[in-house]
Amino acid sequence: MTASPLDRVIRSHRAADAVLTLTDADGPIAGREVRLEQTRHKFLFGCTGFEFEALANGDSKDPDRDALLAERWEGLFNFATLPFYWGRYEPERGNPNTERTLNTARWFADRGHPVKGHPLAWHTVTADWLLDLDNAEIAAAQVDRIRREVEGFAGVIDMWDVINEVVIMPIFDKYDNGITRLCRDIGRIPMVRMVFDAARESNPSAVLLLNDFDMSSAYECLIEGVLEAGIRIDVLGLQSHMHQGYWGEEKTLGILDRFSRYGLPIHFTETTIVSGDIMPPEIVDLNDHQVDEWPSTPEGEQRQADEIERHYKTLLSHPSVEAMTYWGMSDGGWLGAPGGFLRVDGSIKPSYERLHALVNDEWGTDETVRTDDQGRVSFNGFLGDYRVTCGDAAADFKLDAPGEAELTLDLS
The missing domain is CATH 3.20.20.80 (Glycosidases)
Incomplete structure (x- = not known):
């Protein structure tokens, strides 16, 4: 579905393009399914x-x-x-x-x-x-x-x-x-x-x-x-x-x-x-x-x-x-x-x-995605609090400002 001009304006003020690199004790978590969930809007x-x-x-x-x-x-x-x-x-x-x-x-x-x-x-x-x-x-x-x-x-x-x-x-x-x-x-x-x-x-x-x-x-x-x-x-x-x-x-x-x-x-x-x-x-x-x-x-x-x-x-x-x-x-x-x-x-x-x-x-995020061979996932999400879950491990993070965000999260 193509976003309308108004929707694009809203996301320009309210969302960020995020790249998460997920790691554990063995290094990057590559090729794994993870759940991305927004827990609170900013x-x-x-x-x-x-x-x-x-x-x-x-x-x-x-x-x-x-x-x-x-x-x-x-x-x-x-x-x-x-x-x-x-x-x-x-x-x-x-x-x-x-x-x-x-x-x-x-x-x-x-x-x-x-x-x-x-x-x-x-x-x-x-x-x-x-x-x-x-x-x-x-x-x-x-x-x-x-x-x-x-x-x-x-x-x-x-x-x-x-x-x-x-x-x-x-x-x-x-x-x-x-x-x-x-x-x-x-x-x-x-x-x-x-x-x-x-x-x-x-x-x-x-x-x-x-x-x-x-x-x-x-x-x-x-x-x-x-x-x-x-x-x-x-x-x-x-x-x-x-x-x-x-x-x-x-x-x-x-x-x-x-x-x-x-x-x-x-x-x-x-x-x-x-x-x-x-x-x-x-x-x-x-x-x-x-x-x-x-x-x-x-x-x-x-x-x-x-x-x-x-x-x-x-x-x-x-x-x-x-x-x-x-x-x-x-x-x-x-x-x-x-x-x-x-x-x-x-x-x-x-x-x-x-x-x-x-x-x-x-305006929310609750989806399952797969990490690439470097343990990365990319998504566009509204500003606020998030949790990423892989198996029994999880980590919380925030998107605080519109634009681009790169975060490395350790799920050990």
């Missing part, structure tokens, strides 16, 4: 891990169902986002949900999946008890909260959405909250400096994101102001909840080109593509779309599968993108939307099968 194929708290803490009401969900999650994803919404994480001051969240994070980490915390500062779903404080006290509580989480989870969670949706934060008017009060008082850039400084000091090796849904020039102005102020941002987070329809390649690539000019890695942090009716275009705030039912439909599911494939391929074709997090494994999540890879009853949708084939087959 690219972060992410999804929320909210659904696994009960399973990770041993109190699931339906452990068989949750175990099957976990198996299907791992069939697609290698990177989890866990919730730290302040109002739910610490509804009563001084009583945070630390133990259960830490157990959940370790559950993912023990399976080799890095975890991101989301978010440390946000005006929505924030703690109601902040309204009892003055602005100086709110700032102190926010800084203390960041230090507690970033220090306490270090080594298990080393990536954070530090602050979420700053563009709208000081002008947010849906309801009163302490974080909007504070941001309105001190301004966006001082707010960003305060929270990033607290996170950076608490874990200097952590990867810290600035995250927003606003893809307009307002977000660009914020980024430019933050960088000019000398605030170090590790990654730019771009949200893409497509409840009102798939963006398409032109819009997505245009956004990527605009935000990649800052020279920072880009994570698509929150993506949904629905398999039911599209939300009306006149809705400005997606939260305002409230319906009794939002079912997945057969025609919508086929459309979703096609758009999922197009979207992932578009993102992987751009060298600045390092991660893509899908916002919910199953239907019925945020706003009740049919945006998942599984239906409400847990059955697999076409989008699951399509992404599974991309991640594990088209």
